Amino acid sequence: xxxxxxxxxxxxxxxxxxxxxxxxxxxxxxxxxxxxxxxxxxxxxxxxxxxxxxxxxxxxxxxxxxxxxxxxxxxxxxxxxxxxxxxxxxxxxxxxxxxxxxxxxxxxxxxxxxxxxxxxxxxxxxxxxxxxxxxxxxxxxxxxxxxxxxxxxxxxxxxxxxxxxxxxxxxxxxxxxxxxxxxxxxxxxxxxxxxxxxxxxxxxxxxxxxxxxxxxxxxxxxxxxxxxxxxxxxxxxxxxxxxxxxxxxxxxxxxx
Amino acid sequence: xxxxxxxxxxxxxxxxxxxxxxxxxxxxxxxxxxxxxxxxxxxxxxxxxxxxxxxxxxxxxxxxxxxxxxxxxxxxxxxxxxxxxxxxxxxxxxxxxxxxxxxxxxxxxxxxxxxxxxxxxxxxxxxxxxxxxxxxxxxxxxxxxxxxxxxxxxxxxxxxxxxxxxxxxxxxxxxxxxxxxxxxxxxxxxxxxxxxxxxxxxxxxxxxxxxxxxxxxxxxxxxxxxxxxxxxxxxxxxxxxx
Numbered sequence: 001x002x003x004x005x006x007x008x009x010x011x012x013x014x015x016x017x018x019x020x021x022x023x024x025x026x027x028x029x030x031x032x033x034x035x036x037x038x039x040x041x042x043x044x045x046x047x048x049x050x051x052x053x054x055x056x057x058x059x060x061x062x063x064x065x066x067x068x069x070x071x072x073x074x075x076x077x078x079x080x081x082x083x084x085x086x087x088x089x090x091x092x093x094x095x096x097x098x099x100x101x102x103x104x105x106x107x108x109x110x111x112x113x114x115x116x117x118x119x120x121x122x123x124x125x126x127x128x129x130x131x132x133x134x135x136x137x138x139x140x141x142x143x144x145x146x147x148x149x150x151x152x153x154x155x156x157x158x159x160x161x162x163x164x165x166x167x168x169x170x171x172x173x174x175x176x177x178x179x180x181x182x183x184x185x186x187x188x189x190x191x192x193x194x195x196x197x198x199x200x201x202x203x204x205x206x207x208x209x210x211x212x213x214x215x216x217x218x219x220x221x222x223x224x225x226x227x228x229x230x231x232x233x234x235x236x237x238x239x240x241x242x243x244x245x246x247x248x249x250x251x252x253x254x255x256x
Numbered sequence: 257x258x259x260x261x262x263x264x265x266x267x268x269x270x271x272x273x274x275x276x277x278x279x280x281x282x283x284x285x286x287x288x289x290x291x292x293x294x295x296x297x298x299x300x301x302x303x304x305x306x307x308x309x310x311x312x313x314x315x316x317x318x319x320x321x322x323x324x325x326x327x328x329x330x331x332x333x334x335x336x337x338x339x340x341x342x343x344x345x346x347x348x349x350x351x352x353x354x355x356x357x358x359x360x361x362x363x364x365x366x367x368x369x370x371x372x373x374x375x376x377x378x379x380x381x382x383x384x385x386x387x388x389x390x391x392x393x394x395x396x397x398x399x400x401x402x403x404x405x406x407x408x409x410x411x412x413x414x415x416x417x418x419x420x421x422x423x424x425x426x427x428x429x430x431x432x433x434x435x436x437x438x439x440x441x442x443x444x445x446x447x448x449x450x451x452x453x454x455x456x457x458x459x460x461x462x463x464x465x466x467x468x469x470x471x472x473x474x475x476x477x478x479x480x481x482x483x484x485x486x487x488x489x490x491x492x493x494x495x496x497x498x
Contacts, residue, residue, distance in 0.1 A: 053394055073394045085387040089409045089486045099395040102405060130486050 002029040002052055002154060002186060007061035008211075009047050020211035021047040024061070027205060027214065031153070032184040036201035038191055038243060044212020045190040049156050052188060053079050065154065075103060078152035082159040084139035086131040086146075092118065093127040096146045110149070117145045121175065137168035141175075148179060155180075157189045161196070170228060173199060177226055194247075198239045199226055206246040216246045276456040285460030291445075292457075296464055298440035302358065302430040303468065306365020310422050314370045315415070318377030319403065328378075339371050343429065347436035361433035361441075368429030373418035380414025381407050413487040416480045423472040427465055 009022040022044040029035050037045045050056045051063050054073040063070040065077070078099070086095045096114045100106040118127060121141045131139055140160060147155055160176075161169040173196060180187055191197050197204045198220055208215040221235050230236050258278045264270070265277040272280060285292055321328045343364050350360040384407050392402045434443025442461040449458040480487055 055390060055393055073396050075396070077394070079391070079394045081387045081391070083385070083387055085385070085391050087388070087406070087409065089412070089484065099391075102392065102395040102397050102401060132486065 001031055001066060002027075002188070003062070003064040003067075004028070004048075004051070005062050005064075007048075007051060007058050007063055009044070009051060009056065010059045022051070023211040023213050025212070025214055026061075027217075029154075029186050029188060031186055033203070034180060034187045034189065034201045035203050035205060036189045036191055036197035037205045037207060038194060038197045038247070039207030039212070039215075040209050040247060041192075042212075043207040043209035045207055046158055047212065048207075049079070049158050049188060049190055052154065053077055053156050075105070075150070076153040078147035078150045078155055080140075080143050080147050080155070080157045080160045082162045084131065084136070084143040086139055086142060088131055091128045091130055092123065092134070092142050095131065095142055096149055099146060099150055114145070114149055117149055118142075120179070121145050135168075137164050137172060140164060140172065144176065144179070148183065151183075152185055155185050155187045157187065159190050159192065162192065169193075169196070174227070176200070177224075181225065194240050194243050195231065195236075197243065198222075198236055199228070199230070204239065204243055206243050208246075216242070218242055273453040273455045276459055280456045281459045281463070284454065284456035285464075288457065292460065292464070295440055295442050295445045295461070296468070298438075298444075299427075299430050299434065299442040299465070300468065302361045302365055302433065302441065303426045303472065305358070305362045306369060306429055307423060307426040307472070309362060309366040310370035310373055310426065311419070313366070314373040314418070314422075315377060318374050318381060319408075321374070321378050322381035322407070323399075323403070335371060335374060338367055343368050343432050344436065347433055351437040356437055356439075361430065361438065364433035364436075365426050365429035368432065369422040369425040372421040372425065373415070376418025376421070377411060377415045380411025380417075383414065384410045412484050413480075416476065416484070416487060419476045419480075420473055423476045424469050427469040427472065431465060 004025050004027045007022060007025045008020070011019045011021055013019050025044075025048060027035075037048065039045055047056065051058055052065070052070065054063075054070045054077065057071065065074065087098060090098065093111065093114055094101075096118065097106055097110050100110050115124075115127060118124060121144065123138065123141055123145070126134065126138065131142070134142065140163075144160065161172050164172065177200060189197070189200060201220055204218040204220060205214055206216040206218065207213065218239050220239050222230050222233065222239075262277050262279060265275060276284070317331070321331055346367065347360065347364050350363055354360045354363070381403075388406055388410065389402065392406050397405065430441070431443035431446075434441035435447055438444045442465055445461045446458045449455070449461070
């Protein structure tokens, strides 16, 4: 279980001025739960992810994983970035196994597991290709395989489909749900897309900017497995409208 | 171009010591070929040793500079100083200090060639995308692992950009050194030929130098393609030649 209790983060800018990125965020994510985080740019979504990843320390409050304070990156946490962030000199297979090799945890079965994982992600036959030979969607698939190969307890995704075209994005969303369904790790998924958040998540955390705070948490009552057919359902529309109201309502209030 | 040159020399009756025709250059060079070959080999040795010195010294230097802003602040001004001093001025001093042997020539070659290599390598080491560094940190990589497994490979295309510039500049450096103090080499050959208005032979030496530069450049490019095939197509940032 992931727990944030009154967590805040303040950065010191280049000019010495302090920027409060997050204030008093309290959230807990259960094992195997899929939580999406939506909000306008600058609402601290990515910062929240990096706090859970142990990449940046919290300024106030605590971040815990399975009851232990997160002070550094952990082996049971994996991250997927907006850019595929693949090593340009390594082929697909070596990219997927890179984290395990880096952590000295690669075993004799690592390569076989990587091949199997790539196959389930539709990348069979691309094992020896270089990233530059793949499309953007395929590169991001490799990045997701790389994260999944670590068998993480927690998967952190920072707008993973943000750089993809709309069609690839929809396809990848369903694929992600399938892969998650087989493994059931906790996922924190940062996105700009409200429909994407509703389609994927058990709960959607709506954040408001400057400083980043939790404005609302929306429970998505759609049955699983999810599909795009559900977009027309009343529950989907209710969730999407509520999230939209939270985000744009805040903006209207700020503009008034 | 050679034909145009040949034709122009004959058509306008240009005198040989001002601009020799390609045919005259060829004849003059072939006539003393064993001597020319000796000079070429002498220059090649200086070029290769100077280039090798640049590589061996520049890469660790670049790693130091990239590793810490403090070291960078301390070293960069010194490096710039070495670049601001004209090597032609430095060469005689080195010659007196180190004696009339190969060493001062190698040092001059190195001084001319190493700077762009350092600059390009530092740029490469610092150009690693922050996400890649974050990926390394998320995988609990230490600083050494980060350097060896992420930053260094990422810098390879940049390093090769610098190597190509350094290869061409090594030829320049070697000739500068030979102009000042040498009893062999193509630079020496050019100087002695011109002293006797033997322009065709001097032109021949210049052409051999050009070919040497091209071959060295191509050798670097070929090495890159063979050893790092992914690098050739990658974006590189070679700085302008000093």
